[in-house]
Amino acid sequence: MTSTLVSISSKAIASAGDAAGKRSSLVPTVAGLGLLTALLLFPSIAAALDETFYVSFVTRILIFALAASSLNLILGFGGMVSFGHAAFFGGGAYIVGMLSIEVTRDIGLLPGTQSAWVAWPTTMLACALMAALIGAISLRTRGVSFIMITLAFAQMIYYLFVSLKTYGGDEGMNIGTRSTIGFGLSLSDDATFYYVVLALLVVSMMLFRRLVHSRFGNVIRGIRENETRMEAIGYDTYRYKLVCFVIAGSFAGLAGALLANQNTFVSPRMLDWHQSGLLIMMVILGGVGRLWGGVVGAVVILLLEEILSEYTLYWQFWLGSLLLFLIIVAPKGLIGLADRAFKGGLK
C-alpha cells in the first residue's frame, strides 16, 4: 500500500507548484523537437533564400537567450533580483577580447590565446570567480539593497573598462578574428558559428533543467519561497544562494564570450546597466522562474526590436509601450499566459 501511495506522491513531487511538472505532456515535447529541427535547418534555408543576414540575427538571439536563462536561475528560481548581470555577460565578452588581442598586439598583461577551447572555459572560470566575490558581498543583503549593490558592482566594472585605454576605453576594441576551434572548422563562417552557439545553448538548457529539478534546485526554489523557514529547517541559505549566483555568473560569462565572437568587438556598452535591465526584461517577459522564460523573452524582445526599428525611428518608445502592455496582460510572463490559454483550451 505504501508503494502505491509513494508512486502517487512522486508524481506530486515532480509537479512542483510552479516550474516543474505538468509540462511533461506530449505537446511541449513535440513542439520542442519541431523547433529544434527548424533551428537546425535554418542556416540552409536562409542560404537558399539568400538571406544569410538572418543567421547572424538568430545567433544573437540564441546568445541573449543563454544570458537571460542564466539570469533566470538567480532571479527566477532563487528570487535574487540581480541588477548587475551585465558584469558577467559583458565581463565574459571582455575576457575573450583581452585574451585574443594579446595574440595580435602583445600587451603583456595576460597570456594570449585565440583558442575557444582555452579562452571560453577560462572566461567561465573567471566569471565564476568574479561572481563568487560579488555574490559573497551582495548576498549579505536582501531586497532593494541587493538590487542596488549588484548594480553598483556592475557599474564599477563598467567604469573600470571605460577608463582602461589599453582595452579601448569608452570606444571599445576590435577583436581581430573569432576564436579558433580546430577540426578544420572556422567560426568566421556564420553558419558554423551559429551551430556552435545553438549547441551550447541546448546543452546549457539541458544542464539548467537538471539543475532546477535536482536537490539543489529544490533548495533554491524553497529559498525564493521562504528563506527564513529554509534556515529554520536547517539550510545554510547563504551558501546555496552563493553557489547559484556563481553558476549563473559563469554561464553569463559563456554567453558574453559568444557575444564577443559574434561581434568581433567589445565595448563598455555590454557592461552597463542597460544591458542588465534588458536581461531582466527578457526574464520577466518570458516567465520568471520558468525554465524557458529567458529564451522566450530574448526571442520576443529582440524580434520586436528588429521589426520595430525597421518601421519607425521611435522604435524604442514603441518597444517600451509594447513590453508594458505585454506585462500587463501577462503578469506571469508569456509562458504563464500560454499555460493558462492551454489549460483553458483543454477544459
Added chain:
Amino acid sequence: MNTPLLKVESLVKRFGGLTATDQLSLDVAQGELVAIIGPNGAGKTTLLSQLSGAMFSDEGRILFAGEDISRLPVHRRVHKGLARSYQITSIFKSFTVLQNVALAVQSRSGTSMRFWAPVASERDLLEAALAIVTDVGLESVAERPASQLSHGQQRQLELAIAIATGPRLLLLDEPMAGMGREETLRMVELIHRLKQRFTILLVEHDMDAVFRLADRIAVLVYGRVIATGSVEEIRNNREVRQAYLGEELTV
C-alpha cells in the same frame, strides 16, 4: 543523565530601551513538555527566537545537551536537533503539502549540493515525508499546494515541517493560534501524541490546552519568569492569577 536537554542561563535581550528577555533562566529535561505562558508582549516569541538562533542574546547562555550553542546560526542548531514552529504560519505556499515536508526531510538526509539527480526520484525522502504527513493527519491533502489548505491545516503543516527535521527538542510557538474549538482539540490531541516522542517547549495562550499538556509550566511576565511549577502549583499561585490568569479572565 542528569544534564537537562535545554538549559537557559540568565538570558538577556534588549530592544533599545525595552528589555524583552530579562535574566531568564529555564531548564527542560529530556522527555519533558514545558509550557510557557504569559500575556501578549511578555517576550515568549523573543525567547524562542533566541533559542532557535534567529536572534542572538545580549547576555547569558543557551546550553543544548550540555553544549553552548548561544552563538551558532539557525541552521547549525537545527542539525543539532532544535526545531521551531512559528506563531505566524511560515510554510512554502506554492509547494504541495508533501513537498513542504520533503524539503525538511531533505535537509537532514545528506548534502543538497547535488545538481544532477532529480529530487523527485528519491523514494526515501518521499516515504519519510509521507509518514509524517500521515502522522499529522494531512494525508488526504498531501498533493495539494499548501496555499489551498484551511488555516487549521496550515497550522498542522507548520508543525509537520518542524517535526520532519528530526528534532530532539521542539519549540512550538502558539500552535493553536487562530484556531477554532474543533481544530484546537485536534491539535491538542496531536501534540499529546508528539509528547511521547519529543521533548517540547510549548508557548501557548490557550490555558485549557496548556493545563492538559504540560508537565511543567513557566510563567513569563515582562521577560522574566515569575513562577515555575506543576500545573497544580501554577493554577493555585496567587501572583500568577493576578498577573496572568486574572487578565485572561477579564479579557
